[in-house]
Amino acid sequence: MTILFYIAALIAIVASIMVVTRTNIIHALLYMVISLLATAVMFFLIGAPFIAAMEIIIYAGAIMVLFVFVVMMLNLGKQAVEQEKRWLSTEGWYFPSLLSLILLLEIGYLIVSGQTAPFNGRQIPPAEVGKELYSTYLIGVELAAILLMAGIIGAYHLARRKKYVVHRFLKTEGAEQ
Amino acid sequence: MIAISLNTGLIIASIMFFTGLIGVMIRKNIMFMLISIEIMLNAAGLAFVFAGAQHGQADGQIMFLFILTTAAAEVAVGLALIIQFYQNLKRSIPMLPII
Amino acid sequence: MYDLLWLVPTFPFLGFLILAIFGKKIGKKLSAVVGVGSIGLSALITILIGIQFLTNPPEGHAFVQTLWTWIAADDFKVNIAFHLDALSMVFAFVVTFVGFWIHLYSTEYMADDEGFSRFFAYMNLFVGAMLMLVMGDNLLLLYLGWEGVGLCSYLLIGFWYRDPANGYAARKAFIVTRVGDAAMAVGLFMLFYSFKSLNIQEILSVAPHVWSPGNKLAVASTLLLLGGAVGKSAQLPLQVWLPDAMAGPTPTSALIHAATMVTAGVYLIARMNGIYLLAPLSMTAVAIVGAATLLVAGFAGMAQTDIKRVLAYSTVSQIGYMFLALGVGAWSAGVFHFMIHAFFKALLFLAAGAIILAQHHEQNMFKMGGLAKALPVTFWTFLIGSASLAALPLITAGFYSKDAIIWYAWSGPNGSIYLWMAAVFGAMVTAFYTFRMVFVTFFGEQKMEISHYPTWRVHIPLIALAFFALFGGFIELPGTLGHLTLFSDFMKSALPVVEGGHHEVSLEIFSQVLTAVLALVSIFVAYYLYLKNMQIVTNFTSTKFGHGLQQFLLSGLGFDWLYERLFIRPYVWLSRTNKRDFIDFFYVFLPWLARQFHYLFKYTQTGKVRRYVVGIVFGVLVSITIVVIL
Known part of the structure; x- marks a missing residue:
């Protein structure tokens, strides 16, 4: 395993x-x-x-x-x-890589230097997750729902193929027809 | 049963996170940047789940669900923006050299 | 009748408002009516109140009318309130009465001026502010009037503002008096610190309980008040502005720079007599300032050629006499001389104005001459004023008022033989330069034709003031000559009577006779030198020493020269070197630094998201490195 x-x-x-x-x-x-x-x-x-x-x-x-x-x-x-x-x-992508590498090493050092313990190994059944989700984190669920709603509406609005509209002040006289 | 410590998991998650970070920094194509951000989000979720598993609690998994939600919304909006860019700035180059 | 007191300053202020707002629309005739009428009404009410004050004095010989509370903050409370006692009665009377005649005179003097209504607006404002000064029952109201008259003085000196020299003179007057005003303000702060009140009567009644005689705070605050008085009254060492103030219209010189405003210092010291009595050192300082000023200004007056400057120096010198009187403790004598001086000096200035008007606006009296026949009324009234100024014995008011001061300079509580000698010598000098002016202007041959013959509007003020200059002195006669004490009895309720000193009658007679003889001798010398045998003077001034002396006296004993080198040039030098304010360097440096940072950070704003991400990562790296290392 x-x-x-x-x-x-x-x-x-x-x-x-x-x-x-x-x-x-x-x-x-x-x-x-x-x-x-x-x-x-x-x-x-x-x-x-x-x-x-x-x-x-x-x-x-x-x-x-x-x-x-x-x-x-x-x-x-x-x-x-x-x-x-x-x-x-x-x-050049050396600099970003170097930067990230140093950061990785430092975080790795921080992780390793902390206390550690093996995994509990307990299986967490979906039912338990669901119960927790809809009790303790209910407000989070609501917020996530709002976020998804906003994402859907936003995506629809942004990706819509827009008609090319010229403001009436910018139109010339002849081009109106 | 597996004998893996939390540290190992967290280091794996960090490696993935920084891989994504490097991707964001070195790619110029917005599509690749978006995918790299997905890698980073996924790595963050991984760390959450590892931490939750460490204590044998469901909270870590719930956090992952929230991250999942965020990622889904983000991808939806991001891809919509990409489509809009593509439509408005039609160039000879089919991929958008944005950012 | 007393309840009408508030109307006295209200009329001039109302006149000012009407003239300031509608001056251009209502025309000259109506402007004159408003300008003169407001002062006339004010004078009428003052005289009526004065008559009642004499016949039926209010309780405690003082009447207080509180109109409303001006400022109230914690224990600091200031009312708009008027305090009427004998002292402010005299001052208010002089201000409104003399002011009325001068306003009437101005309607002719300023008739052709385009700023006619503006002139009357300023004059009315001045009278209002001056009344505020003398009637205010607290020091803050007094200070308000004090600054108000300073403002009017500035506006009127620079009345003909098209000539930069007038503006310069106005600024000089304003700045020099400001030096004194600053000292006075500090003095007021000290008084408030000591008494927690600015009410004059309260301070005077409490002072002897709070301060022991010779208290350091008392000396300091009275000296600071003296500083204010010195600035306003053009005394040594701040006398330099008054001769230049003659740049203003002549009625202004008569009203502000001779009769009333410049005596505000006298009023202030007389008003605060209670605390001056607690500071003998300050009293001595007042006396010395007065004595020194009367000599310095007298010497300077001897060499002037401009008729108005002669009068200006004589004003400085006469106010020196008043200060001397206050300093030796002869309070009522000082105020008496103020009143008489207001009459004859206003008269002299008005007559000088008539002469100037008649001589094509020429002010150099050596270019005039022989005007006695051409302008008889002006001549006789000018002669009366001059006689009064020169203290011609027995017949003039000036003799009685000045004689009292000279005698008290010796015999008064603070008097000394040296002060007496200075006063006597000053009287001699005064007689000399006054009659030099008379002889040069009115006698000899006529050098210029008359350009303007004065009318009744000039003659009536001249005659009215001449009457007072001649007979005003008979209400107070010295002990050796009838011993009439109407004025000092009247002042007794407001000012302390002279106490102490010595009263040998023989010495007093000696002093009077000596003064009289010296004045007559001086007049004769002036007659001999400037009318009979002008050659002596010309010969003397053509020698090197004589010329140098003449220039020295002409420049007012070189005070302007000294101040220019002592204050103005170092200041100008300092401001030149500091043209680019060195403190500004710091404030210029700050935006410079901000701008440099802006340039630095500008490079980071590339519009490339990748770069921004790198920046974020770099920041994270730095903070995590700090965590790791620590």
């Missing part, structure tokens, strides 16, 4: 790195899905089956598919890949 966990973790990390370094966006998205699936495996192994299911259904199944749809809608070609290659190679 422990071995499985480590393999899943490795896959998740490697897939993440692949996401970041791809030039073709569809490839990147597929690696992202792999990363999410590996994460789901980790969740399942540490005793959170409900969240593992959510990860697969919502994250990998819905959000990533949304990405894929949009990419398909934009109808990108080979040119885009070429451009990504140029951008990725020319611009």
